[in-house]
Amino acid sequence: MYRPLFCLLLCLTGLPAQAGVYTYIDADGNRVFTDQPPSERAERIEMAPSNSMNGVEVSRPPVSLTLEEPKPPAYQLLRILIPEPDATIIDQAGNLIVTATSEPGLLPEHNFRLIMDGQPVGQPGRSPVFPLQNIDRGTHQLSVEILDAGGRIVERTPSQPVHIKRISLAQKRQANPCKKADYGVRPECPLKDKPAEPKDIPLVPFI
Structure with a gap:
């Protein structure tokens, strides 16, 4: 029941x-x-109220499944024009000019920097030309970097060797002897080494 x-x-x-x-x-x-x-x-x-609850709609931000495409590199090319890889430079004073190029050209707020033997040379700047003086004889490794405004490396060339040969003045003079017009002009032909010119001997009349 x-x-x-x-x-x-x-x-x-x-x-x-x-x-x-x-x-x-x-x-x-x-x-x-x-x-x-x-x-x-x-x-x-009187019936007790039902304990059922109405569904609460929860708003959620839409989920985007679109993947961001990777940004292309800022530079398609960065290389050293001068000297060529594995070049031999013969200079008595050990002078060398390094020149680089990039494609596209250097972007605003970016700078070039020269690296020799793993160490920065001078301050970063907008010029891709780096004059070097009094480099020790021997083999050195060169590379060029592009830095952004924060000093971070954007691009860098592979290291390439260059061989520096510094000959003495005597060797230069031996390879290319000094001429009369070279004294006082060529470093290996100082004026003090200029040979004395023969003096004219007056003629004595024969009696």
């Missing part, structure tokens, strides 16, 4: 909150539950 009654109560709890639930005793003495009161003698049953 109680099992049908319990099932009926479960069903009635599923009714909307606005619908009323009534109970009364019928003519046979049985308790009846209904949502339509048959007479004034039916009693209304």
Whole structure:
């Protein structure tokens, strides 16, 4: 008897909150539950509110699946024009001019910097020409960098060797002997080494 009654109560709890639930005793003495009161003698049953919750819509930012394309490098080319790789430079004073080029040209706020034997030479600047003086004889490694405004390396050439030979003045004079017009002009032909010119001997009349 109680099992049908319990099932009926479960069903009635599923009714909307606005619908009323009534109970009364019928003519046979049985308790009846209904949502339509048959007479004034039916009693209304207050139902506990349902614990169901309406779904809350949560707004989420759209997720973009588009992958950013990698930015192309700022420079397509950076190389040393002068000297050529593995060049031999013969200079008594050890002077050398290094020249670089880039494509495209140097961008605003970027600077060139020369690296020799792994160490920066001078200060970064806009000029791609680097005059060097008094370089020790022997083999040296050269490379050129491009730096941004923060001093970070943007591009760098591979290191390339250059061979410096410094000959003495005597060797230069031996390779290219000094002429009369060279004295005082060529470093290896100082005026003090200029040979004395022969003096004219006056002619004595023969008697």
